[in-house]
Amino acid sequence: MDALSAPSLVEHLQQRLSAATTDHPSFIGAPIDISSLTPAQLGSLWPAIRRALRTPENPAAQQLATSIVQQAAQLELCPALDQTTLLEVLRTCLSGQEAVEQLAYHSGKPSSALSSELHRILGEPSIRWAADYHQTYVLAQWLDAQAQAALHRCVEQHYADAPYVRQEFELLEQLEPQSRLALASSEYWTGHHSLSSDPATALADDAAYVEFSQQILNTAAQRLEDIHSGATPYVADGAFSTHDTPVIARAARIALRRDAPWLPPLMDTLLTKACVAPTQAKTAPSQSLAIALGHCIEQIPTPESVQTLRSALSLVRHAGLQKKLTRNLKPAERGLAQRPEIALRLAPISAPGKAQHALLASCLESGLWQHFELSLSDWRRQLVDSAVGAPFAHSLIWVANNDCGQRCSFLLTQNAQALDVRGQPLPLDAGCRISLWHPLSSDEAERQAWQAVITERQIRQPLRQVFREHYQAPDHELESPSYQAFAGYSLSIRPLIGLARREGWKIDRDGSLSRNLSDIRVTLNVDVPLYPGLQGHCLSGATCFARRTEKHWQPVLLKNVPVQVFSEACRAIDLLVSISAFAVEELTQTAAGIPLPQASPGKREERLNRLAGHNLTQMTLMRQQVLNTAFATHIKAGKLSMDERHVRVGDYAVHLVTGRVSRDGGAVDLPLAAQSGKLAALPWLPYDEVLLERIANTVCALLNRSGH
Missing domain, CATH: 3.30.310 (TATA-Binding Protein)
Structure with missing residues (x-):
């Protein structure tokens, strides 16, 4: 990339962005590195960048502007706009959404010229003001009291039947500026969501909105209680306005994100009573709220909320609603596994069962790739002393980490005594932190020692740990x-x-x-x-x-x-x-360097399409049968064995699908001799013969290595 001083770079970019169409449309120009620019310097270029982005007739300027915006995003460099550049940018804005984005780059006071431009963007007071009340509120703060009063009237009229919306609107004045911007600039809505655009991320740190969330969820839960008790007449899907549902769901997402201790009983009331009628009808008090809460739990699960979702599924009678909530459960369980530090709270509150053991196994398995530690007391309470967690605590290898940086792996006996890899008792300090052992957290000697212990004691681990496949970059x-x-x-x-x-x-x-x-x-x-x-x-x-x-x-x-x-x-x-x-991919030459004949692209594509439609399990079984026949003598002599997906020679395993060679879980780079053990081509079999030959060559090399 070009290396220019920052002032020269600004001038150079300004010229390229504002230049007329190039002589040849294919000429784009040299790439530019903008890492030396300051926010103010990027801000001075911002109007020209926005103009270039909207000028397809000049591909050179448009591509340069696109490159600058992409680099700025990667560098997390935001433009700083002054009154002049902000005004110039606002003149290109066609919507309130655009205007809000640009106002976020300016920290000064509004001028009369800016106010006039914002009046143009907003237009006359209308239902659109109320429909986008978060955006309109932010823009109206730059205008006069008359515009702000008009917005209040629009919201009161449009949301006459949506009390939760009106309460949130009244709250906007108390929020931090970044919270109002998060609400105004987000395109998040229930059902079509992107967590990166979820305003709850910013609102979770705003004390005013956090307090409002607890209040609004309590109010909603009480309304559902009144419906189920008969104090409020039941009307199918009449518990809440569809305008109110996003406000309640937003409050729930904030509470879930904060893992608020007061949320579990409220969530239990909100979800179970929103999706089940107080009568025997197959309707629901609020389908929209139930669906929205299902999405919330899927995105930001806690152990208690996942339990609530599972309970609601056992109660709901509305077929369509049950189908939608069922779609949320599996992703919620996977998401819970990404938060093992809170997911293990599930063990003490759950009854033993296949589903609970599977979920706990997923949660623990995620602790093999992300930093995850428990205090000794939490580890004992959530795993060792719980009915669901005890089998995991006594069959997995753990690591005790103390404050001095020392670490020691251990296994629990049935009487909860910790033993190290040599079988010696290991005292656990009260202040130590407990984490899961991973094969790559120790050396080869320790890995082999634990494999021997597990094998000797015939311990069946609930998730693959000591014999876990592990990979290292070359x-x-x-x-x-x-x-x-x-x-x-x-x-x-x-x-x-x-x-x-x-x-x-x-x-x-x-x-x-x-x-x-x-x-x-x-x-x-x-x-x-x-x-x-x-x-x-x-x-x-x-x-x-x-x-x-x-x-x-x-x-x-x-x-x-x-x-x-x-x-x-x-x-x-x-x-x-x-x-x-x-x-x-077909080999182009043998291991000895001799070129191999290649199929024409058309025939190869036809063949691959045909193979892609075959049952892959049957293909693996067929490959297994061929290898069983080819190596029958060696199998009978006990020199190799076959299982569902591997050929095993001693400690080595060759995968029947990928040809990967491993030893006790670790990848092995095995050089192959030229055409060793080559099988005859078998074009009539429903798989690629090149892969079969590679596996056969590998097995032969392993047999030769072991002297067989």
């Missing part, structure tokens, strides 16, 4: 933000999307699957846009990592990704690839 990729180990597989799209949705991956139409692990986002790229219902195949690409900053995602080098996060991300991707892969 040295040559540490300076890169992408990982190539899972690139080059042909994936069947239908099972890929199905598994990805169940596992909590976000499916992007830009051709990627992404998932957040703590503050790290992992993305598996593919070569086609993905969406539910798509058929056929796609080719896997690089795996990329990014870290969440305050507002944006920044690429992060592999060396800076926590080792346990990297390992668990790769393990999750390995599952996707293992289930949906049916082929690997």
Whole structure:
């Protein structure tokens, strides 16, 4: 990128943004690095940037403006607008939403010229003022008392049957400026939501709105109690106005985000009584509130709210409402697993059962990739001494961390005695912190020692821990933000999307699957846009990592990704690839360097489409049968064995779908001899023979290594 001093850079950018159309439309110009700009300098460019963004006739200026905006977002650099630049920008605004965004960049007092421009944007008092009352309120603060009074009249008239809206409107004056801006600039609404645009994020730190939230939820809960007791006549879907529902839901999201101790009994009343009629009718007092609360619990789950959602599902009689709430339960449980420090409160309040054990296992498993510690007293109360948590406490390996930085892994006996890896009693200090042990949190000797202990005592772990697959980035990729180990597989799209949705991956139409692990986002790229219902195949690409900053995602080098996060991300991707892969990219040459004949692109595409439609489980079974036949002598002699998805030679395992080689969970890089153990091509089998040959070559190499 060009290296210019900040003043020269401002002048240079101003010229390029304001220049007439270039001689050739393909000429865009050299990229520019804006990291040296100050907010004021970016603000001086802001009017020209906005004009260029709206000038498609000049692609060079438009692309430069787009690049500047994208860089500013990544750098979290906001323009600082003075009266002159703000006025110039407001003249280009066509809506209140745009005006609110630009006013956030100005901290001064309004001028008469600014007020006149805002009057133009708002227009005459109308129902639109009331419909967007958060935006209108922020804009009206820059205007005269007459405009503010007109807004109050509009809100009173439009929301005559929405008391909760009117109460929130009266509260706006007491809120912090950033809270009003968050409400005005957000496009969040129940049902179509993006947590990044949720105003509850800012409002959760505003004391006035937090107090209002508790008050409004108490009022709503009391109304539902009155309906169910008969004090208020029951009318189907008549408990609350549809205008009031978003206000109540916003209050619930704030309380959930703060994990307010007063919320659980209120949520139990609000959800269960909103979705069930006080009579035997299959209607509900407020479908809109029940659906909104279901979304709230899905987005920001707590143990108590998830229990409430499950209870409500057992009571609701309205078929459509039950269907909608059912969709919230699984994502809520997955989301709860992302908050293990509060999720473990679930154990003491739950009765043992298959569903509760599965949910607790998910919560604990997330502690393998994100920082998670409990005090000794909380660990004993929530796990060791609870009926649901005790089996986990006594079968998993734990780590005791003390204030001096010392750590020691241990296993509990049936009488709750802690033993270290040598079988010696380990006293637990009252002030120590307890976390889950991960294979990468210790060296190879300790991993093998714990594997021997678990095997010798025949302990069945509720989640894979000591024999857990673990991955480490190779040295040559540490300076890169992408990982190539899972690139080059042909994936069947239908099972890929199905598994990805169940596992909590976000499916992007830009051709990627992404998932957040703590503050790290992992993305598996593919070569086609993905969406539910798509058929056929796609080719896997690089795996990329990014870290969440305050507002944006920044690429992060592999060396800076926590080792346990990297390992668990790769393990999750390995599952996707293992289930949906049916082929690997054809080899262009043998291991000895001899070129191989290649199929034409058309024939190859036809063949891959045909393979992508096959049952992948059956393909794995067929591959297993072929290998059973090929290595029958070795299997009979006990030199190798087969299980559902692996060929095992001693401590080594070769995956039947991906060909990945592992030893006690850790990946192994195994060089293959030229054409060792090559099988005859089998084009009539429903899978790619190249992958079968790779697996067979690997097994032969392992047998040769072990002297067989």
